Amino acid sequence: MASTQxxxxxPTPLLTGRDFLGSLDLDRAEFLALMATxxxxxxxxxxxxKPLAGQTLALIFEKPSLRTRTTFDVAxxxxxxxxxxLNGAEIGLGERERVSDVARNLExxxxxxxxxxxxxxxxxxxxxxxxxxxxxxxxxxxxxxxxLADYQTISESFGQTEGLxxxxxxxxxxMANSHIQMAVLSGVDLTICTPLGxxxxxxxxxxxxxxxxxxxxxxxxxxxVRGAQVLYTDVWFSMGQEGEPERKRLxxxxxxxTPELLEQLDxxxxxxHCLPAHYGEEVVPEATDHPRSRVFDQAExxxxxxxxxxxxxxxxxxxxx
Ligand code: CP
Ligand code: NVA
Numbered sequence: 112m113a114s115t116q117x118x119x120x121x122p123t124p125l126l127t128g129r130d131f132l133g134s135l136d137l138d139r140a141e142f143l144a145l146m147a148t149x150x151x152x153x154x155x156x157x158x159x160x161k162p163l164a165g166q167t168l169a170l171i172f173e174k175p176s177l178r179t180r181t182t183f184d185v186a187x188x189x190x191x192x193x194x195x196x197l198n199g200a201e202i203g204l205g206e207r208e209r210v211s212d213v214a215r216n217l218e219x220x221x222x223x224x225x226x227x228x229x230x231x232x233x234x235x236x237x238x239x240x241x242x243x244x245x246x247x248x249x250x251x252x253x254x255x256x257x258x259l260a261d262y263q264t265i266s267e268s269f270g271q272t273e274g275l276x277x278x279x280x281x282x283x284x285x286m287a288n289s290h291i292q293m294a295v296l297s298g299v300d301l302t303i304c305t306p307l308g309x310x311x312x313x314x315x316x317x318x319x320x321x322x323x324x325x326x327x328x329x330x331x332x333x334x335x336v337r338g339a340q341v342l343y344t345d346v347w348f349s350m351g352q353e354g355e356p357e358r359k360r361l362x363x364x365x366x367x368x369t370p371e372l373l374e375q376l377d378x379x380x381x382x383x384h385c386l387p388a389h390y391g392e393e394v395v396p397e398a399t400d401h402p403r404s405r406v407f408d409q410a411e412x413x414x415x416x417x418x419x420x421x422x423x424x425x426x427x428x429x430x431x432x
Contacts, residue, residue, distance in 0.1 A: 133292055145420060164191035279343045311328075332365055339376055344394055
């Protein structure tokens, strides 16, 4: 709902010129400040202001997208800037030319780079060779911008995140890894429930545990879901990782989110999914349409959370034209 109050002054940008390749590029205070900006942006408190006027963000996609593509483009427009989309196949990252050369070209023209890539190392190479902020728009390892929207949505339901019981059910993939990193910042009590053999990245787990995250691994669906405040799932077959489908389907039977499973949550419990959904695999349509589902609020919050992120990373940069 848009505010009827006069627009407020934007906060001081906190992260000018920095990269966002994973949640742990933020500390807890920065995460909370970013969430506050996202809430205010959603409430229309800064409406009409164009803090990124004159700035351009390049959007690179090695994989398909609906939400990431649309929300970054709309976010730049609403902040007064501009976005251009570059198809990965067309620019041939690391094939037509070196990733480092792509970075060294783009930094001469644009003020930020958002990239959806296969390898997390591609993002690190872009960041190393481009002086402008680089944002991870999903890699095989992490999807940190999704988690900003997810935690904005969780905060809308519960007011805060500290101590909430969050259960991620499904593949130990980029979303599972991202939840583990985010547990460091959010202070939730996180259970990652996967079939045996599909656990998340061991290094991500170890680093998050060392940073103080409360994370428990499980393969018992009923026990992991019972009494949780947030249930989260994601596809069994991530983009570019569709190998051995029959073996995987067998391992994941029992890992489908249904209305019956949602009834096992805490009384105020909510259901989240980053989307797209593969109906009949990790979720049924009756679960995304269920009163406990917040999946479309979550999708909306991609816009607000990323506007906050872009504002804090890019506002305060020198406008070059
Ligand atoms: N959740 C998400 O990142 O959606 P897209 O793949 O459509 O961008
Ligand atoms: N794990 C999924 C997330 C999609 C937003 C994938 O990588 O395809």
